[in-house]
Amino acid sequence: MSKVYTHMTMSLDGYIADPGDGTDELFGWYGAGDVTVPSADERWSFQVDANSAEMLREVLAGAGALVCGRRLFDLTNGWDDNHPIGAPVVVVTHRAPDAAAKWPRTTFVDGVAEGVTRAREIAGDRHVSIASADIARQALDLGLVDEVCISLVPVLLGNGIPYFADLTDAPHRFDDPTVIQGKGATHLWYRVRR
């Protein structure tokens, strides 16, 4: 059955990037092994350990649509309309960019709930992946997330951009996770309790 999940890489003290948006300390696991996992963008592939490869392949194969925020869209130039996950992107934004036609596979929607709904329609039987932390938090508070996957990196950054901040409807309780130990990250898959 189609599900809505979010996958983020996080430090042990809860940061998804350093204060300058840097991910050097966090994204090492994407290149820490000798198994090549191709992405949908042929310019990019992952070189991970066998366990992480299994996890990544599942993520890549299952995604039918991806939801992100405007900031991530702008930072990546909308992945040139070809997100590595290989699925159409739904951008949550109050105002679509003037040149929206440059991203024909990308949809611009105002509101997190609307974004998830639109992504579900696009994904059909496949899954919806939420790629921005602030969208993930809001979707959690709205009860729209089925699963939370965290690639937990064994580092304390001390400061940076927190994953879970400003939750308005906590506590959120999850089932015990499925754990996949990768090289440089512990992948934790949680199912959200209703």
Place this chain on the structure above:
Amino acid sequence: MSKVYTHMTMSLDGYIADPGDGTDELFGWYGAGDVTVPSADERWSFQVDANSAEMLREVLAGAGALVCGRRLFDLTNGWDDNHPIGAPVVVVTHRAPDAAAKWPRTTFVDGVAEGVTRAREIAGDRHVSIASADIARQALDLGLVDEVCISLVPVLLGNGIPYFADLTDAPHRFDDPTVIQGKGATHLWYRVRR
């Protein structure tokens, strides 16, 4: 070989207690199973799942001394001089309590480095366990911690008392953990990289 470690129960968003020092959402795993693990204080025992029991027994059997801060000491009345872990306690404090003689197995020491050193002497061949988050943080920054164990609870509290705040010497990098999946907590044992 003797090692210095810290074991704390933490929410997925990094809190070790709610804003009012409450641990109801976090300490459920200590009573979530049907295996009884006795503590050194016969008034207390743990009822955990088999995996958590194995982890707890190792923690209890290995500890030769425990280091804590003054706040935890005061909150617990110094565990009536009989900490459940079954080891002498070293309290880091600027001023020993007036009635220090009431706690004959407890040592009062000024300074985190001094506290760990004193605990090492007391522990001998056994391990030193750090029981207070603020002492653990300072000991990490001083390079005095060998292993960090976190019992990660599948809940987002949204706010509370953070485990890792005010680190002065981050990033701290760890090896990939040994993972023990318990009922209500994922026990993650990290070795600190030097």
